[in-house]
Amino acid sequence: MTRILLGTEKGGYLLTGDGGGWSVEGPLFPGWKVTAYGRNNGMHLAAVASNWFGGGIHRSEDLINWGPIDSPPAWPEDTNRKMEQLWRFHHDGSRLWAGVAHAGLFTSTDAGVTWSPIDGLNEHQTRPEWEPGLGGLTAHRILTVGDQMWVAISAVGVFRSDDGGATWSPKNDGVPPVDSPEDAPRPEVGYCVHGLAQDAEDPMTIWRQDHRGVFRTSDGGDSWVRIENGLPANFGFVMWRDHGSGRMFTIPLESDQNRVPIDGRLRVYFSDDRGETWSVAGVGWPDAPQFSGVLRGAFDGDGEGRFVFGTTGGTVWITNDNGETWECLDASFPRIGAVSLL
Amino acid sequence: MATILLPRLLGQATRHGLRHQVDAEDLDSALNGLFTREPSLKAHLLDETGSIRQHVLIFVDGRRAQLDSAVEPSSEIRILQAVSGG
DSSP: OEEEEEEETTEEEEEEEOSSOEEEEEEESTTSEEEEEEEETTEEEEEEEETTTEEEEEEESSSSSOEEOSOOOOOOGGGOOOOOEEEEEEEOSSOEEEEEETTEEEEESSTTSSOEEOHHHHTOTTGGGOOOBTTBSEEEEEEEETTEEEEEEETTEEEEESSTTSSOEEOOTTSOOTTSOTTSOOOSSOOOEEEEEEOSSSTTOEEEEETTEEEEESSTTSSOEEOOTTOSOSEESOOEEOTTTOOEEEOEESOSSSOSOGGGOOOOEEESSTTSSOEEOOBOOOSSOOOOOOOTTSEEEOSSSOEEEEOTTSOEEEESSTTSBOEEOSOOOSOEEEEEEO | OEEEEOOGGGGGGOSSOSEEEEOOSBHHHHHHHHHHHOTTHHHHHBOTTSSBOTTEEEEETTEEOOTTOBOOTTOEEEEEEOSOOO
């Protein structure tokens, strides 16, 4: 049995596949945007947001009965920041982390009931220079390995901590700033990272889908190099590495000016050589035009050859054979921003 | 006791439904009474400064209310979301 949670602009949906078809339960949280899903041992978490009522977190043990927590991550009154929505949950085995907009990192040691800010990042000396991108000022990717952490903030850049989150440094050398020529003087922040993926066996190797291209670091972010050979465009949001096979996935979009599949040809690209070369992943792609993109939180995998992604047009694509064949489910949903494969 | 009526959308964030009774002399104390029963609503109705969220409207007995607006034991407090969005 395969279960998929979708987070959309208009509620969440639980898809259950038994090999013979799919059933759909939902919408969960009708009327609310569902921005992220997470897990903390046996507890499921869903982040919701509303243009009128702000963000919140719900928890569930069975994916059907959900209850709100009393105190989601919040900014102190004197910061002049708003808690617009939660973008990412990350569980490192002991602690739960959350990336939010306005950009910040929070942590919980009680499965998401209470949250504490990580001041070393949230009050970083460069914060006065942080400027939002099109999607807002968001902390949207979190990687952790022991005391080392990486957080991606749009349109600010990647930060690394080597001391469990006490202190942080920008790590963007080799990546052009989002709004300057490549040969312009390099600012300390202003790099629009879209997606990160990490090698679990060699955590200093990280892949990056950036606003300005596709990059890889082998030194934990101290230096980044372009790896775009075979890609039809270097813009996009998804960057995924399958921990089981080592296969990489990304989904190129035409450009920052036109964020749709190139010529309407929706395709996942893969790499089996750590990003050195990229090719179209498998078969099953339609000839009919597909002008819906894929957002950074809308791709997930289980490490056993199953991957699923949702599009801004509300369609859902799945593969069960490590990306060799792809199938579009016979259903459509509101704009999809979050996908969780259970 | 004054009656607070919540919009249906906030039903997702409550444990005790959309209708609440509170003892209060003004809207601020009425909301605090509501938050005692439904703590998760505080972040959804007030912003980080403690003010009513920009796109939340609250009426007391049919009149647009602010936090210092008076509330009577017979008052009906209606919380609405702004008509906007897509």
